[in-house]
Amino acid sequence: MPNSATAGAFLLILAIVLPVSGVLLSLVLGGRHAERIALILMPAGLAVALTIAAAVWRTHNVLQYFVGNWSPPLGVAFRADGLSAAMMVTAAVLICGIGLFARGQFPSPQQSELRAPLVFWTLLPAVWGALNAVFIGGDLFNLYVALELLTFAAVPLVSLDGRAETLAAALRYLLFALLGSILYLLGAVLLYGAYGTLDIVLLSGHIQAGPIAWAAISLMTTGLLAKAALYPFHLWLPPAHAGAPAPASAILSGLVVKAPFFLVIRLWFDIMPRMPEPAAAQVLGILGAAAILVGSVVALRQVRLKLLIAYSTVAQIGYLFLMFPLAIKPEMGDPWNTTAWTGGVLQAISHAFAKAAMFMAAGLIAEALGHDRIAGLSGIGRALPITVFAFALGGVSLMGLPPSGGFVAKAMLLTAAVAEGQWWWAVVVLVGGLLAGGYVFLVLARALADASQPLTLLSPISPSRQGVVVALAVCAVLLGFIPLRPLELLQIGRPDIAVGGIR
Amino acid sequence: MAFDTGVAVLVLGVAVWTIAARDTFAAVVGFVAYGLLLALVWVRLAAPDVALTEAAIGSGVTGGLMLGASTRLRRTDTPAVGEKPGAVLRLAAAVLCALVSAGLAAIVLLFPEPAPTLAPPAAANLEVTGLGNPVTAVLMAYRAIDTLLETVVLLLALVGIWSLAPDGIWGGFPGPRHKADSEGVLTFVAQLLVPVGILVGIYIFWVGSVAPGGEFQGATILAAMWILTMMAGQVDAPPVSQRWLRLLLIAGPAVFLAIGLAGFAMVGAFLAYPVDYAKVLIVTIEIPVTLSIAATLALLVAGPPERAPK
Amino acid sequence: MSDAILYGLCGAVLVGLGLFGLIVHPQPLRKILAFNLIGGGVFLLFGVVARRGAAAGFGGDPVPHALIITGIVVAFAATALAIALLLRLFRETGRTTLGSDG
Numbered sequence: 085m086p087n088s089a090t091a092g093a094f095l096l097i098l099a100i101v102l103p104v105s106g107v108l109l110s111l112v113l114g115g116r117h118a119e120r121i122a123l124i125l126m127p128a129g130l131a132v133a134l135t136i137a138a139a140v141w142r143t144h145n146v147l148q149y150f151v152g153n154w155s156p157p158l159g160v161a162f163r164a165d166g167l168s169a170a171m172m173v174t175a176a177v178l179i180c181g182i183g184l185f186a187r188g189q190f191p192s193p194q195q196s197e198l199r200a201p202l203v204f205w206t207l208l209p210a211v212w213g214a215l216n217a218v219f220i221g222g223d224l225f226n227l228y229v230a231l232e233l234l235t236f237a238a239v240p241l242v243s244l245d246g247r248a249e250t251l252a253a254a255l256r257y258l259l260f261a262l263l264g265s266i267l268y269l270l271g272a273v274l275l276y277g278a279y280g281t282l283d284i285v286l287l288s289g290h291i292q293a294g295p296i297a298w299a300a301i302s303l304m305t306t307g308l309l310a311k312a313a314l315y316p317f318h319l320w321l322p323p324a325h326a327g328a329p330a331p332a333s334a335i336l337s338g339l340v341v342k343a344p345f346f347l348v349i350r351l352w353f354d355i356m357p358r359m360p361e362p363a364a365a366q367v368l369g370i371l372g373a374a375a376i377l378v379g380s381v382v383a384l385r386q387v388r389l390k391l392l393i394a395y396s397t398v399a400q401i402g403y404l405f406l407m408f409p410l411a412i413k414p415e416m417g418d419p420w421n422t423t424a425w426t427g428g429v430l431q432a433i434s435h436a437f438a439k440a441a442m443f444m445a446a447g448l449i450a451e452a453l454g455h456d457r458i459a460g461l462s463g464i465g466r467a468l469p470i471t472v473f474a475f476a477l478g479g480v481s482l483m484g485l486p487p488s489g490g491f492v493a494k495a496m497l498l499t500a501a502v503a504e505g506q507w508w509w510a511v512v513v514l515v516g517g518l519l520a521g522g523y524v525f526l527v528l529a530r531a532l533a534d535a536s537q538p539l540t541l542l543s544p545i546s547p548s549r550q551g552v553v554v555a556l557a558v559c560a561v562l563l564g565f566i567p568l569r570p571l572e573l574l575q576i577g578r579p580d581i582a583v584g585g586i587r
Numbered sequence: 588m589a590f591d592t593g594v595a596v597l598v599l600g601v602a603v604w605t606i607a608a609r610d611t612f613a614a615v616v617g618f619v620a621y622g623l624l625l626a627l628v629w630v631r632l633a634a635p636d637v638a639l640t641e642a643a644i645g646s647g648v649t650g651g652l653m654l655g656a657s658t659r660l661r662r663t664d665t666p667a668v669g670e671k672p673g674a675v676l677r678l679a680a681a682v683l684c685a686l687v688s689a690g691l692a693a694i695v696l697l698f699p700e701p702a703p704t705l706a707p708p709a710a711a712n713l714e715v716t717g718l719g720n721p722v723t724a725v726l727m728a729y730r731a732i733d734t735l736l737e738t739v740v741l742l743l744a745l746v747g748i749w750s751l752a753p754d755g756i757w758g759g760f761p762g763p764r765h766k767a768d769s770e771g772v773l774t775f776v777a778q779l780l781v782p783v784g785i786l787v788g789i790y791i792f793w794v795g796s797v798a799p800g801g802e803f804q805g806a807t808i809l810a811a812m813w814i815l816t817m818m819a820g821q822v823d824a825p826p827v828s829q830r831w832l833r834l835l836l837i838a839g840p841a842v843f844l845a846i847g848l849a850g851f852a853m854v855g856a857f858l859a860y861p862v863d864y865a866k867v868l869i870v871t872i873e874i875p876v877t878l879s880i881a882a883t884l885a886l887l888v889a890g891p892p893e894r895a896p897k
Numbered sequence: 898m899s900d901a902i903l904y905g906l907c908g909a910v911l912v913g914l915g916l917f918g919l920i921v922h923p924q925p926l927r928k929i930l931a932f933n934l935i936g937g938g939v940f941l942l943f944g945v946v947a948r949r950g951a952a953a954g955f956g957g958d959p960v961p962h963a964l965i966i967t968g969i970v971v972a973f974a975a976t977a978l979a980i981a982l983l984l985r986l987f988r989e990t991g992r993t994t995l996g997s998d999g
Contacts, residue, residue: 094851094857097851097857100736101844101847101848101857104736104739104840104844105844107739107742107743108742108837108840108841108844111742111746111833111836111837112830112833112834112836112837114828114830114833149856149857150856151731151732151856151857151858152728152729152731152732152850152856152857152858152859152860153854153855153856153859154712154728154729154730157705157708158705158708158709158712158729158960159729159730160729160730160732160733196758196828197757197758197828198754198757199749199750199752199754199757200754203746203749203750206746207743207746210739210743210746213739217736225730225733225964225967226730226732226733226736229733229736229737229740229967229971230736232740232971232975233736233739233740233743235975236740236743236744236747236974236975236978237743239747239978239982240746240747240750240751240978243750243751243982243985244750246751246753246754246985246989247989248986248989248990251751251982251985251986251989252986252994252995254982255925255979255982255983255986255995256995258975258978258979258982259919259925259928259929259932259979259995262932262975262979263919263932263935266932266935266936266939269939269968270691270912270939270942273939273942273943273946273961274694274942276943276946276961277694277698277702277703277942277943277945277946277949278698278699278703279703280702280703280704280705280950281703281705295693295694295697296694296697296698299690299691299694588899588900588903591900591903591904592903595903595904595906595907598907598911599907599910599911599914602910602911602914602915602934603914605918605930605934606914606915606917606918606922606930606931606934611924611926611927614927614930615930618930618933618934621934621937622937625937625941628904628907628941628944629944631900631904632900632901632904632944632945632947632948632957633948633951633955633956633957634944634947634948634956634957634962634965636962636963636966637940637944637962637965637966637969640965640966640969640970641969644969644970644973645933645937645969645972645973648973649933649972649973649976652976652977652980653926653929653930653976653980656926656980656983656984657926659984659987660926660983660984660987660993671923672920672921672923676920676921677921680916680917680920680921681917683916683920684913684914684916684917684920685913687912687913687916688909688910688912688913688914689909691908691909691912691913691942692905692906692909692910694909695902695905695906695908695909695942695945696902698946698949702946702949702950703950704949704950704951704952704958705950705958705959705960706950706951706952706953706955706957706958706959706960707952707953709953709955709958709959709960710953710954710955711953721955721959722959722962722963722966724959725959725960725962725963725964726963726966726967729960730960730963730964733963733964733967734967737967737970737971740971740974741970741974744974744975744977744978747978747981748977748978748981751981751982751985801966803966803970884973887973887974887977888977890981890984891981891985
């Protein structure tokens, strides 16, 4: 029986069907109801994600679903392992928080349909459904369709306010994303040509080191790096993420940009584990290090708060790719049982919470002041203390200070770097942390300074929205209480767990 | 073999023209020709379903969209002096692209012999689906989830395009108002061609279950007919806030989703079909999907709302 | 299958040509055209894979054919969105420059 016996397997379908239904209903019922539909969807989707995670944890096994009862290679499989479950719960919690925050920004009109609320509340479930499809996809072409779904849902969010800069940023984002997708598809074509299947598990059994496999993996990885905005493909990200409205920036920096990273993990650790590739992994690490350094330095020079936060995203994405040279061992053993694997994934999750909180805090500040120039932030610390506190908490995670998820993640990466003897990555992590401290304190110093004239806020900021922002920032901090060793949930589904156990 | 060599050379030649032409309009015309030649290549590669789709969507609708855009953007054709990349960059790009092409060409020659293929399992399971066209079986049965998600992708692209309307015009009419000229050539062509085109579109959709064709190809022809009547001024594009239009657009994915969920109740899996009713269910999905896709494609070409709603 | 190999080489050249156009042309509309060329090349390579997989009485492996059809439709949707963004940008600014390299 190919489908997992537990009820959790059908939940994999629900994880996609529920958001898609939300999109369809929003479109047909119209703008006045779109927000309500999204609000009903959020707890339902969160429940589905948590149930999937519970099922994966309880059975200590991968949840598998063959769509239509057609088994691969002819059919398409969905699979949720521990990593999928962790990412789905992260996405669900974040989208609930962002949705609650966005109620104040895109209120539904009483009478007729308005453009921005309808588009936002229709695209929010679309992003969610696409993310879930990426996290549970087990077939390379299905993942291609999921990536396109994600791109089409994310790009219009960038240009939602219709200004010329955001239109240009959205178009540039779209072109980079499309180039990434087509390179990914080209790699998948080569893999099918060589092995006759696009199923990840089947491919991992067949694949052998050779020119076709190497070319395919290189093409797919390059395409995914362009979508993840890893240096040198990072130029599209800052204007796009800074120009979007605050809740959209939170989704884009927190979640959307993690999906291609997730797929690189799938490619390298699920399809390729038997192909030795330490040199290639070093290339990913070098690009990651460049991203950390370039992104942080440019962030220090920014005049606008949202652009600073966006360049910080460029830098923090670099940490994600340090995981590859540290987790892939030259001897073909069990790469996932290392601290580096957990560190990389935790970096993705804690950065998602921290960055979402920071973007939303910046959004509240911009609403209050009418601008987001860092030089003009004086006095906002007194006017919006909760918001600035949330920003600071997010910054703590970015810097890698305890207690925070960022600290645990970076500590694990440091430990792995020292243990592997690749001490140069440790230097990069430490320097990156210092630079992050630089740009976070840059903002906080301004914000906490006294204003020369008393500050008048343009519009009152509701405490509930500030509360949501703080809640997400606190989540980033709570992740810091995870013990500093490989996380058992993330190991589920890694083939070695049956043999080697947890170290 | 000589014929194929000639076609391949022609395709490459037109492709080079598309990249190298100075005038954007000329490049787009080259692109349309390239698309039609590609359709011929698909026929030579024994892929008639793909040939139909390439001619209809890849060349026809895409070409129309690009021709319209290049006409509107005529004034911005010559790039500013500072924007054109220097000779060094062009040389570096040329070397990189030549390497990529060479690498891919080498891989084409390195593909394993005998080629791995899913044709046998596709053929073996064809009876279960009740279909005669294996490509339709893949689209609507074996990998139906891809097709379902694809309809949602199309819909999202439309939402994205609509989001570009200025706030005050939201809900209004897409595209400019085309004047109906009762003596004009376009009106004549529309009145003559559209009824035939609709019949052809329905036929191609219907025959797709047993022969080359199917919902995407049929939908494109129907969409092209709607676009033709809009351009001839016979009908106006509907305002995007209309309830019936929204229902038409989501009908396809919604029915697809509903029957997929019903599959769970009937057979125990999402998007599974009970053996005796497989073909009936598939056709039941395909009819609204064809209509939805036709509407979506036509509206994707029409563009964002430009005239305020009444 | 030598005609398949021939068209495979054709597809390889198309990908390179399209990539060149994407990098070198500053105008977004030319980039979109070049992207469609890359897509055509990738689909052609997939079609060659399908032709080589002819078996069971079919002229080609039907699975890649179906995936190519899906790909063509998705590529059209992408082109439509990109052109709509471009035209709206032109309406706002009167120019079509994207600034830094696209």
